[in-house]
Amino acid sequence: MIEVVHSQKLKTAQEAVERIQDGDSLLVGGFGLTGTPFTLIDTITEQDRARNLTIISNNLGEAGKGLGKLLNSGHIRKAVGSYFTSNRDAVQAWSRGELEIELIPQGTLAEAIRAGGAGIAAFYTKTGVGTSLGAGKEERVFCGERHLLVEGIRAKVAIIRAYKADTLGNLVYFKTARNFNPVMATAADLVIAEVDEIVEAGQLEPEQIVTPHSYVDILVINDRYEKVGGTYVERSVEPG
């Protein structure tokens, strides 16, 4: 049994996932499996209503883990991210023509999401100039250097992983599990944050808060995974 301080934003993973529609675009936090909202992802794999998802995430987890699970359950139509090679299932699904992939350099991806969340329609970057990933993109020279135009990215829903929330929905993160999560919290119509713990508002130092509560719509408790020997594993007992 996990003790939970109540928050008006708190929902079950099931209730949260019902807000996702067939064909939606989803920003999903994480770098590999670190900082991945495992409980929310598993809950999406168990429902049939919202399939054909476009997943915007740095990777598709690993084979059979994290977003790798959602790929294998047939919920993903398209993946947008920077590095899919580390999930052999994703590479195979792509070569069979079952998965569309859009490859974006990691920094361009991060900045496009930042821009999307900050109301910046597009920006210019040197990254990718002269490469096949930059081919066909609008180019402009600033200060004597070539730049590519990149449009901001937003999604219908963001599912992110934080460490702790307070009852208002302010978020703090744990070590490098922060990665894409804070920026993704800014760039979706609906933001669902999976956390290990909720504390009373006022218990987090204002200077410590990374994601202010106004970005967060729904809080979900991670009740399916626990860290054992430094690695996240499914809890052996049914969540109480």
Add this chain to the structure above:
Amino acid sequence: MNPDEIRKRIARRIALELESGMVVNLGVGIPTLIQDFLQPNHGVFLQSENGLLGMGPTPPDDEFDMDLISASKHPITLEPGASIFSSSDSFAMIRGGHIDVAVMGALQVSERGEIANWSIPGQDILGVGGAMDLVASAKTMMIAINHLTKDSKPKLVRNLSYPTSGIRFAQKVIDGGERIFIENSRMILREIAPDCTLEEISATTEAHFEVAEDLKTMPVTPHAMGSGIA
């Protein structure tokens, strides 16, 4: 020598290139071995693209925490004074020109220093990661590379046949047998490992290279590199 030993040799040699005060990004692959081969009190600030400045060595097995990882997704530690930030802040640091040295792997390097490190024609490589951001914006680039591909083809080539990672050039290339500087679009062999000959290197390198007048022997064993190196 087995491939693992060669990777360690390269990481050890590159560790010697890094100076106190430098901000150094370590890329996926061989570069993320380097944190284990720096001297004590090295003063180098290691940056990891996933949002960390102040990366420390690999922890002992019983202190693994998969919430604290390198770009290669392996467990690491935090040095005193380390800071953690988001991916967008991390790449602002990279793209904004705040990285002194990027150490990265490569599939090919041309004799002018062009880098191909994300895609092989005809193969399913669906990853670019942070490579292009670093090529576009790091102040200098060092390449940590195996001398030959898995099917024994030269990686140091006259012109890239693999897709390029950008329009900026690397300054140094270090593999298991040699340390090469690229100056004015020319490769110059500066060091050669004691178990390699110039003939072997010439026979397995497609790129034109010059041999430095003061060609040195590459320090390759922990003993030759001074005490304190793992």
